[in-house]
Amino acid sequence: MNIYGVLAIYRFEMSRTRRTLIQSIVAPVITTSLYFIVFGAAIGSRIQEVGGVSYGAFIVPGLIMLNLLTNSISNGSFGIYFPKFMGTVYEILSAPVSTLEIVLGYVGAAASKALLLGFIILLTASLFIELRIAHPLIMLAFLILTAISFSLLGFILGIWADNFEKLSVVPTLVITPLVFLGGSFYSTDMLPPFWQTVSLFNPVLYLVSGLRWSFYEISDVNVWVSLGSVLLFLLICFGLVVWIFKTGYKLRS
């Protein structure tokens, strides 16, 4: 195992974040606060409680999931897309690092950054409402698994994309709608039965629901089903990445 190689990639990716520290920390704090002001205060004053939890508290897991997903994908995709775009990927391709090590470096860094963001949002949220986390370990498991699988998805996207447009099309056209329709800001009980059924085909619902259960023990689907589906998704993404490197798909001509 080329541990120095993995660390080099990981550190390189993390140092990019350090250079844009303000953007990485201040931006999520501000957006989270805005969400609380708009959703929590303005709308929340009309919707009193959902499943015995104040609306402000109810949206916290959804808000974290929303940011975790989009951030994981953008970190994962930019991390590998950029060297491709700049041409510096030649060095990675000619280095004695295996598939697993490249993925470990890039995806590890992408997931770490996304997790950091998740915690910043959690902290910001705790300034607005009183947080209760019933199962911290399960919460951690959800956050970590989600960050890793969506960073992997981002990594695949970054390899597939050969222009900036493709890079942004999946996050904006697929992920954002899925997150908004995935019960981030409402419980599926509030929907008509037909849409409740449709929602069950939305993978993000399982993530949000599982994370919400770890906070308040309320969920749209069983927590173990949620956890199982994240694991399944993780395996699928990892399988795809292994295939990409085996075939040299879009990386080695």
Added chain:
Amino acid sequence: MNDVAEPILKISDLCKTYSGGFNALKNVSLEIGKGEIVALLGPNGAGKTTLISAICGIVRPTSGKITVAGYDIVDDYRKTRSLIGLVPQELTTDSFETVFNTVSFSRGLFGRPPDPAHIERVLTALSLWDKRDSKIITLSGGMKRRVLIAKALSHEPSVLFLDEPTAGVDVSLRKDMWKIVRELRESGVTIILTTHYIEEAEEIADRVGVINHGEMVLIEDKQILMRKLGQKQLMLDLVEPLRQLPASLADFALDLTEHGTRLIYTFDSHEQRTDITALLDGLKSAGIAFRDLQTSQSSLEDIFVNLVEGASKGPAEQEAEP
């Protein structure tokens, strides 16, 4: 030179067909001994970069076998890649990293533990030590090329590839570079470089290979090659156009071109004595005045035309065209 030990680089029947169906390399075979400096010449699109990329693992060979120090580049890629340093043709660097960090990154990537003293030595040798904390985006093109060289040397490779290292490089860097290349060779590093300039190959290489249309047209000891190819030309721009050469100059290898306004004398620069003086005397007594004169070494392109035209009458080309 390389008949004693096992070759450090051995390529057998390497073919590369790009996904579009283009044959960039056709049955290339090559052996390079430890400590050799080999220059690869060839016109644009000949396949030089493709060949290097295949050895380094950037391009997947379609068929054939490559070993580095006896290790297969596919089965033992970790071993072979850690032995290789590559300076690519394109100036591709990160922009916002500092010089020191980006060179340290390369060392780590190639699996070596941190060694700031080594990085310092490399940066000093390339006159980059003063710039160690500068962001790469603030450097000039020549300095960026130095950074790429430093990155390639960061993990102490045994085989160094320099893909057109002198493109866009000033005289001082070229001198530095050849000095470093010689020092590396002293320490046993094998160097393979590509270039478009025969003078460069002449200056630095032990052996010269010529690639054309994906084929290794020739690989030859430099001394021998230079003797074969060392033709020079003296060009004289005449004041008055000449209709034909005076009979008194018939002994010289002269060509009259540009509607009689230019006289070209071809001679061998490796001859101990050239007949330039006699020619000039002859011109004077024939009353031919000239405005300007210049000499030129036969360019790679000329040599190529010669080589390829020569080859097209041989069996190789006939095979290629059924």
